[in-house]
Amino acid sequence: MIFRSLWFLAVVEQAGGRLLGIPTVPFNTSGSGSYSLSGVVNILIDGKYAAAIDTRGQTLIPPTLSDFAKTFSEDLTAITQKSELFLVNSNDPSAPAGSSITLTLGNATDYLDAAGRETSEGYTLDVSSSGIKITGASPLGVWWGTRTVLQQAILNNGSVPYGTAKDSPGWATRGMMLDVGRHYYPPDFLIEMCAYMSFFKQNTFHIHLSDNLWNNPRYSRQQSLSLYARFRLWTDATDVAGLNKYKNESFTREEFETIQTSCAARGITILPEIEAPGHALTIVQWKPELGLSTDLSLLNISHPQTIPTMKTIWKTFLPWFHSKVVHIGADEYTASVSDYNRFVNEMASFITSESNKSTRIWGTFPPKPSYTNNISKNVTIQHWAFFEDNPYNDYIKNNYSVLNSDDTFYVVSKWSGSYPQSLPYNKTFTGNPANNGLWYPHIFDANNAENNPPRNNPLALGSIAPLWNDYGPNSSVYSDAYYSWKFGIPAISDKQWGADLGMNEFMPLFDRLHPKIPGQNLERRVATKGDLILRYTFDQPSNSTAVKDLSGNGYDGKTTCARTASGSLFMDGKCALFIPLGSKGKTYTMSLTLTISNISDPTNTTLMFGRDSNLLLTPTITLLSGGNYFRTNQSKITTGEKVQLLIYGGSDRTQVQTMWDGGQSGQESLYTILGINGESMRTAYIDIEAPLERVGGLGSGWTGEVHGMDLLDHA
Numbered sequence: 001m002i003f004r005s006l007w008f009l010a011v012v013e014q015a016g017g018r019l020l021g022i023p024t025v026p027f028n029t030s031g032s033g034s035y036s037l038s039g040v041v042n043i044l045i046d047g048k049y050a051a052a053i054d055t056r057g058q059t060l061i062p063p064t065l066s067d068f069a070k071t072f073s074e075d076l077t078a079i080t081q082k083s084e085l086f087l088v089n090s091n092d093p094s095a096p097a098g099s100s101i102t103l104t105l106g107n108a109t110d111y112l113d114a115a116g117r118e119t120s121e122g123y124t125l126d127v128s129s130s131g132i133k134i135t136g137a138s139p140l141g142v143w144w145g146t147r148t149v150l151q152q153a154i155l156n157n158g159s160v161p162y163g164t165a166k167d168s169p170g171w172a173t174r175g176m177m178l179d180v181g182r183h184y185y186p187p188d189f190l191i192e193m194c195a196y197m198s199f200f201k202q203n204t205f206h207i208h209l210s211d212n213l214w215n216n217p218r219y220s221r222q223q224s225l226s227l228y229a230r231f232r233l234w235t236d237a238t239d240v241a242g243l244n245k246y247k248n249e250s251f252t253r254e255e256f257e258t259i260q261t262s263c264a265a266r267g268i269t270i271l272p273e274i275e276a277p278g279h280a281l282t283i284v285q286w287k288p289e290l291g292l293s294t295d296l297s298l299l300n301i302s303h304p305q306t307i308p309t310m311k312t313i314w315k316t317f318l319p320w321f322h323s324k325v326v327h328i329g330a331d332e333y334t335a336s337v338s339d340y341n342r343f344v345n346e347m348a349s350f351i352t353s354e355s356n357k358s359t360r361i362w363g364t365f366p367p368k369p370s371y372t373n374n375i376s377k378n379v380t381i382q383h384w385a386f387f388e389d390n391p392y393n394d395y396i397k398n399n400y401s402v403l404n405s406d407d408t409f410y411v412v413s414k415w416s417g418s419y420p421q422s423l424p425y426n427k428t429f430t431g432n433p434a435n436n437g438l439w440y441p442h443i444f445d446a447n448n449a450e451n452n453p454p455r456n457n458p459l460a461l462g463s464i465a466p467l468w469n470d471y472g473p474n475s476s477v478y479s480d481a482y483y484s485w486k487f488g489i490p491a492i493s494d495k496q497w498g499a500d501l502g503m504n505e506f507m508p509l510f511d512r513l514h515p516k517i518p519g520q521n522l523e524r525r526v527a528t529k530g531d532l533i534l535r536y537t538f539d540q541p542s543n544s545t546a547v548k549d550l551s552g553n554g555y556d557g558k559t560t561c562a563r564t565a566s567g568s569l570f571m572d573g574k575c576a577l578f579i580p581l582g583s584k585g586k587t588y589t590m591s592l593t594l595t596i597s598n599i600s601d602p603t604n605t606t607l608m609f610g611r612d613s614n615l616l617l618t619p620t621i622t623l624l625s626g627g628n629y630f631r632t633n634q635s636k637i638t639t640g641e642k643v644q645l646l647i648y649g650g651s652d653r654t655q656v657q658t659m660w661d662g663g664q665s666g667q668e669s670l671y672t673i674l675g676i677n678g679e680s681m682r683t684a685y686i687d688i689e690a691p692l693e694r695v696g697g698l699g700s701g702w703t704g705e706v707h708g709m710d711l712l713d714h715a
């Protein structure tokens, strides 16, 4: 207790002109008081700038100051649980003078990045007894200022200390990359990730939209042509008919638009990547003649149709994209370098002439004196490994701009021989080879300072930390990507911004901020008064369709099923019990007591349906999530017997158990088998959210009785 309160003081206190937050904020206090947001009634938008946008950022669909203000007011309402908060425009004659929080723009020219250049992402925050004023270099700058206000309110019991912050990011590109090519993720997941990233002031989400599993040189042509390879954009355009055969795991134009606008609303630019001429099996499966006979995952650039085909693909999708930069992949090509360089340059000029966008590639063939051609300096390079290039010596010293995606911060989902499964965030505190201190985006090499340009080098663009799905779709569920980055995003974002949070400061701050991050519920938390989240019983006779939640939380359900005389719900294969929760993330214990009398297909019976998973008998107890079946080996339910089925959502695996009158099974883990075409096989545990939308109903394939259901907040 004493420890806790001392530590609370430490958070409020500003040491050395900085406000603790993620990222930290340069701050000068004035006096010792703080402004309580409990008094905030109005958010005043300076009418002169209400429709202003930031044209200097990375997105072509920048929100206006008003748009950002609206999202901010929703976040503030959620965090302070205020019932009334008014958004007013100063041009409105009835607008109150001296509002509680004022959002405006200023033309200060000294918001500087690490290279000393002006940035539109800076802001000034003034806090006094009369209120809060955020003055941005642009609406985006104001937006980052609102993140500071929210964080301080969370950390300081609803108040923001009196004083002044003047803050701007060191690097213009700050974010993450997700391999959506080898594992599908739905739009909602990407949008929630944007909300998470934005809270820590990241601004870029790079989406790797096409890829294939490793094309083993031993494969026959037929094996290669059937290897898992995906292209995630779906269109009915005839020019690319047949390129994508998997509509249910793709983004339509409308969905991709929603992803881009939802993320832009929180200051995040979606940076799309379509990969070629390597990792391009999806294109070769469409047009096999374009593959190199020696490795079908690589395009044969000298085939006369290769570049025209890639131009057709880009011409089709460029109008979908709202970023100033697009990514053409160009990673790990092992055939002719002169073909490769010609491909990149031709695609880059095509993309610019079609769309005025610029092009980015993965660092692959750095310029060499022996080359007959080099990559144009208009193309920005995303460095990822020192065995591919030396970003400082090969690129920056030759005037190329380079983005830092060094594999220091690589993550490969679930298993890898080379990389960890969650972002090694401690290296953000120790990865500077000069002093074992704080890492920053200009530090490409965490081991050798000679490989790093000075902090103020203008050609160091920033940092993007990738997550790869080398083992494909069944290696993980959607939320695994979030859990891999849960600590990594806040830790790396502080340094991408150029701030100076120390290792010992990080976790206590994170623990307090994390439960309140607006715009997302990636952990599928469910609010509850106690450990018991939900309890349904059916032992009272009732004709009502309402099902009372006995936990005290009010999560009442509904049913279209009749009650039996013996106190259960009669499941006729069509009627259902509806639960208002959707999903519950780890940790949880879900218990369903039921008697199954009849099953139509023992390999395909769905007991429960949910937002993130379904509970099946296949015939063993199985969770289906993201299109993949995660099974147990032996756990089953005996027909005709009353059974309590328990699902434990633990911190690193989900387990199941059954109990019946006079006996119980052991707990058994759900698992997945990783591997590519039967090689490098590995068994791994898997963690899945509980399905909490309905029990039974159409498509369930069983009849019987449900006697009761419980949900607990621990495993």
Ligand SMILES: *[C@@H]1O[C@H](CO)[C@@H](O)[C@H](O)[C@H]1NC(C)=O
Pocket (backbone or CB within 6 Å): 105, 106, 107, 108
């Ligand atoms: C912008 O600069 C002009 C001219 O220097 C000055 O008059 C004006 O007050 C400034 N506006 C803001 C919002 O700072």
Ligand SMILES: *[C@@H]1O[C@H](CO)[C@@H](O)[C@H](O)[C@H]1NC(C)=O
Pocket (backbone or CB within 6 Å): 036, 038, 157, 158
């Ligand atoms: C937090 O703020 C509330 C209301 O603003 C106040 O009642 C409470 O005492 C404060 N708690 C602490 C620990 O300061």
Ligand SMILES: *[C@@H]1O[C@H](CO)[C@@H](O)[C@H](O)[C@H]1NC(C)=O
Pocket (backbone or CB within 6 Å): 017, 026, 027, 028, 164, 165, 166, 167
């Ligand atoms: C804090 O005060 C110092 C000294 O006056 C000044 O140099 C610095 O710019 C101020 N910082 C902020 C964030 O206002």
Ligand SMILES: *[C@@H]1O[C@H](CO)[C@@H](O)[C@H](O)[C@H]1NC(C)=O
Pocket (backbone or CB within 6 Å): 291, 292, 293, 294, 300, 302, 303, 304
């Ligand atoms: C690449 O395409 C050219 C032109 O069609 C063809 O002559 C050549 O054999 C192909 N190379 C490989 C390795 O597939």
Ligand SMILES: *[C@@H]1O[C@H](CO)[C@@H](O)[C@H](O)[C@H]1NC(C)=O
Pocket (backbone or CB within 6 Å): 324, 356
């Ligand atoms: C093309 O892009 C450049 C760089 O983003 C920008 O400065 C220029 O205004 C754009 N031109 C047009 C016609 O949009």
Ligand SMILES: *[C@@H]1O[C@H](CO)[C@@H](O)[C@H](O)[C@H]1NC(C)=O
Pocket (backbone or CB within 6 Å): 367, 368, 369, 370, 371, 372, 373, 374, 398
């Ligand atoms: C390619 O770049 C290297 C290194 O800068 C240079 O030595 C060489 O002359 C360049 N080649 C051409 C064709 O420009």
Ligand SMILES: *[C@@H]1O[C@H](CO)[C@@H](O)[C@H](O)[C@H]1NC(C)=O
Pocket (backbone or CB within 6 Å): 348, 349, 352, 376, 377, 378
């Ligand atoms: C680089 O971009 C500039 C400006 O858009 C253009 O004039 C030039 O031709 C481009 N260079 C190459 C090699 O693509």
Ligand SMILES: *[C@@H]1O[C@H](CO)[C@@H](O)[C@H](O)[C@H]1NC(C)=O
Pocket (backbone or CB within 6 Å): 397, 398, 399
């Ligand atoms: C890089 O650009 C600078 C400034 O334009 C120029 O002076 C220098 O010669 C260039 N260096 C190389 C290696 O191209």
Ligand SMILES: *[C@@H]1O[C@H](CO)[C@@H](O)[C@H](O)[C@H]1NC(C)=O
Pocket (backbone or CB within 6 Å): 425, 426, 503
């Ligand atoms: C990071 O470092 C802290 C402090 O040394 C340590 O407690 C923690 O276990 C480390 N975390 C990881 C993931 O290595």
Ligand SMILES: *[C@@H]1O[C@H](CO)[C@@H](O)[C@H](O)[C@H]1NC(C)=O
Pocket (backbone or CB within 6 Å): 541, 542, 543
């Ligand atoms: C349910 O409805 C039946 C028929 O209308 C009625 O006889 C019975 O009393 C009702 N039971 C309850 C618990 O309301």
Ligand SMILES: *[C@@H]1O[C@H](CO)[C@@H](O)[C@H](O)[C@H]1NC(C)=O
Pocket (backbone or CB within 6 Å): 184, 248, 249, 626, 627, 628
């Ligand atoms: C999409 O459909 C395919 C074929 O029916 C199926 O195998 C896959 O699991 C589905 N994907 C999802 C995410 O449901």
Ligand SMILES: *[C@@H]1O[C@H](CO)[C@@H](O)[C@H](O)[C@H]1NC(C)=O
Pocket (backbone or CB within 6 Å): 604, 699, 700, 701
């Ligand atoms: C399983 O049953 C459902 C509902 O009847 C059906 O839609 C689905 O196609 C079946 N799946 C398989 C693999 O048979």
